[in-house]
Amino acid sequence: MEDTVRIVFAGLATSHPYADARTLARHAELVVWERDPERLRRFAEEFPQARVVDSLARALDSGPDGVVLTVPNPQVPEALGEVLKTGVACFVNKPAAATREQLARLDRLPIHERVMSSSVLRFAPAFAGVRVDPGDVLSVRATVRHDVGLWATGYNAWQDTPAEGGGTMVTMGVHGVELLVALLGPEVRLVGAARATRHYDTLRSEDTGVLALQWGSGITGVVEIVGVSDGESYGVTVHRRGGSEHIVIEGGDDPVLGLGYAGTIEAFLRMVGGAPSPVPWRQTRAILDVLVSARETA
Numbered sequence: 001m002e003d004t005v006r007i008v009f010a011g012l013a014t015s016h017p018y019a020d021a022r023t024l025a026r027h028a029e030l031v032v033w034e035r036d037p038e039r040l041r042r043f044a045e046e047f048p049q050a051r052v053v054d055s056l057a058r059a060l061d062s063g064p065d066g067v068v069l070t071v072p073n074p075q076v077p078e079a080l081g082e083v084l085k086t087g088v089a090c091f092v093n094k095p096a097a098a099t100r101e102q103l104a105r106l107d108r109l110p111i112h113e114r115v116m117s118s119s120v121l122r123f124a125p126a127f128a129g130v131r132v133d134p135g136d137v138l139s140v141r142a143t144v145r146h147d148v149g150l151w152a153t154g155y156n157a158w159q160d161t162p163a164e165g166g167g168t169m170v171t172m173g174v175h176g177v178e179l180l181v182a183l184l185g186p187e188v189r190l191v192g193a194a195r196a197t198r199h200y201d202t203l204r205s206e207d208t209g210v211l212a213l214q215w216g217s218g219i220t221g222v223v224e225i226v227g228v229s230d231g232e233s234y235g236v237t238v239h240r241r242g243g244s245e246h247i248v249i250e251g252g253d254d255p256v257l258g259l260g261y262a263g264t265i266e267a268f269l270r271m272v273g274g275a276p277s278p279v280p281w282r283q284t285r286a287i288l289d290v291l292v293s294a295r296e297t298a
Contacts, residue, residue, distance in 0.1 A: 004029055005272060008064040010056055010079060011071035012039040014156070016093045016120075019256060020068050021047055023265040028066075033059040060086055066272040067091070072158045073098040073165050077105035084110060089271035091264070092117035095174045097288045098166030100296065106288075116268065116277035117284045119178035121234055123263030124249045132183050132238055140183065140221040141237040142176030148207055148227035152200035160204045162295055167205020168227045169195055169298055170291045176223035177287045179236050180213065186286035187216035193294035199228040211294050 005028040009017050012034040021030060021043070030050035034040040044052060053059045056079060060067070067083045069076070070093040077097075083090050096117040097103040121127060148168050151160040159165035181188060192212035200207045207227035214220050234249040252258040267278050 005065045005269075006031060006063060007272075008059045008062060008067045009033070009043070009050075010059055010067050010069045010083065011075075012036070012043055013070045013072050014093060014159070016261075017068055017070045018043065018046065019261045020091075020093075020265055021050075022256060023262055024068070024269075025049070027269060031059055031062045031064065056082060064088055066268060068268070069093065073102055074158075077102060077109065080106070080111075080115075081109055084112070084115070087112070089114040089268065090116070091268045091271075094119050094178075095166065095170055095288060095291060096284065097292065098170045098295065099163060100292050103288055103292055107285075111281050113276035113281075114271045114274075115281060116271065116279050117281075118264065118279045119175045120260035120264045121175050121249055122178055122182050122260060122279065123267060124234075124258060124260035125263070126249045126258070127179065127182075127236070127247055128260070128263060130183065130236075130247060134184055134215075134217055134219060136240050137184070137219050138239045138241065139219060140180050140239065141224070141235075142179050142221070143224045143226065143235040143237075144172050144176045145226045145229040145231065145233045145235075146172050146175070147229045147232070148172065148203065149200055151204075152202045154202075157204065162205050166291065166295055168203070168207060168225060169193070169205060169209045169211075169295050172225050172227060173209060173211060173223055173291055173294060174287065175234055176225065177211065177213070177290050179234070180221050180223065181283050181287050183236070183238070184215050184217075184219060184221070186280075186283045188213050188221075188286055188290060190290045190293040190297065191220075193298040195298040206298075209294075209298060211290065213290065 195206040
């Protein structure tokens, strides 16, 4: 890897690329493309050293060493297809697909080993070192507490629209499914899902949900999505015969570190240096299939 690393931010469709850039700006030269002028203005104000370009093609022609891709879900397959032509490392901010049609389009792409799409929570210090022996596990549970009230105001309406961004079930549910698949592997299927709107009546999707999962080994799992919450936290419970292990992920004094943003970017930079993604695409594909199935079922 050359001394000067160049990272392209292809899209700023959610809050995540801003958090990513706060870490990457210390390590790399930034190039940014975004269609929305207000989002681009905010990014340029916070990162005045970033080079702004007016198209994805120009961003990819800038000679990047890596790409952080964050566009609305319906645009991901086409944009990722262009990124793949460069052969460079790519981090696709979650979720990479929210509908069956989007997932089918992803399946047609030649996704290589330096493409990663993951919830940042996988890299949170409280979780990253956790390992389990599936033979000892009876069942698992993940609880996602993340308020979705902002969507109730109409903000980022595409995320809250089931046929575009998947709504709360997909966009928040990915965190819980990701953590459980990280522990138990990708041989998992959805066996049931339900959703409700308990508080934010103007949502296009829902503010609470539950997914029931089962692995090929027989282990059962539950993902709870609580979208009405004064705080943000994530929990995993692993049930064994001798008792239950509880893992709690919170932002604490440093959310960039505590929620896994920093660890995600460290992994991405290793990919930029030539390493394969630490999250096999097979796992990502399994997670997306569960989420899409839940969206279709609930």
